[in-house]
Amino acid sequence: SAPHPSSSYEDYGYDIIPDRTTEKTKKQFIRESQFTFNHKCQNMLHFAMETSEYPSLISALVSSSRSKVFKGRHFSCEDCDGTVSGGFDAASSQIVLCQNNIHQQSHMNRVVTHELIHAFDHCRAHVDWFDNFRHLACSEIRAANLSGDCAFTNELSRFNFGLKQHHQECVRDRALRSILAVRKISREEARKIVDEVFESCFNDHAPFGRIPHSKKDAAFAYREYTNRDRYYTNL
Numbered sequence: 001s002a003p004h005p006s007s008s009y010e011d012y013g014y015d016i017i018p019d020r021t022t023e024k025t026k027k028q029f030i031r032e033s034q035f036t037f038n039h040k041c042q043n044m045l046h047f048a049m050e051t052s053e054y055p056s057l058i059s060a061l062v063s064s065s066r067s068k069v070f071k072g073r074h075f076s077c078e079d080c081d082g083t084v085s086g087g088f089d090a091a092s093s094q095i096v097l098c099q100n101n102i103h104q105q106s107h108m109n110r111v112v113t114h115e116l117i118h119a120f121d122h123c124r125a126h127v128d129w130f131d132n133f134r135h136l137a138c139s140e141i142r143a144a145n146l147s148g149d150c151a152f153t154n155e156l157s158r159f160n161f162g163l164k165q166h167h168q169e170c171v172r173d174r175a176l177r178s179i180l181a182v183r184k185i186s187r188e189e190a191r192k193i194v195d196e197v198f199e200s201c202f203n204d205h206a207p208f209g210r211i212p213h214s215k216k217d218a219a220f221a222y223r224e225y226t227n228r229d230r231y232y233t234n235l
């Protein structure tokens, strides 16, 4: 079911972490200090924040919203179960990066951006991550749509006619899998929820004015978003 070969190890992506006990965090801290995975993860995170437009834009936005501080302590490199790449821990507003499952910088960039979209949603609205599956589905759709998760699929289907259709299918599929990875509901149930909210959530591009096509383009898309009021008053 992998959309393209290089993603086979990162497919089951992202989740909203249900419960991280302090016990585990403590144990994790000791383990972290012993392994170079952590150091590598920190380096890649730093590089992602320094070089790619998306994360810096979104983190700037998140830091100016109601969850005031959003820096180092909001990211945590940890070992994760299975093939999960990262997650957003709503209780602590912390983004977890799975150091044992992220091995490439491009992957790190996407995970950071994906999770920052969740963080943005968390700060912007009162999201009920656990009981309202529509809220979760909506954020997963937005994260898959805006993070570049489906960008490579786009590349592959560039020669096909249904470019837009491919992108939408990729977003739909990733959102579905993210929900199934973290919530005990049937595939049919999850698909129904995704379908119900898809149209409005797929078209909600905040904090971008539209779907960014690349890291560089994200800066322009962000400017469009911040200038939208001025644009309308000029009309």
Ligand SMILES: [Zn+2]
Binding pocket: 014, 015, 016, 114, 118, 139, 140, 143, 178
């Ligand atoms: Zn997600």
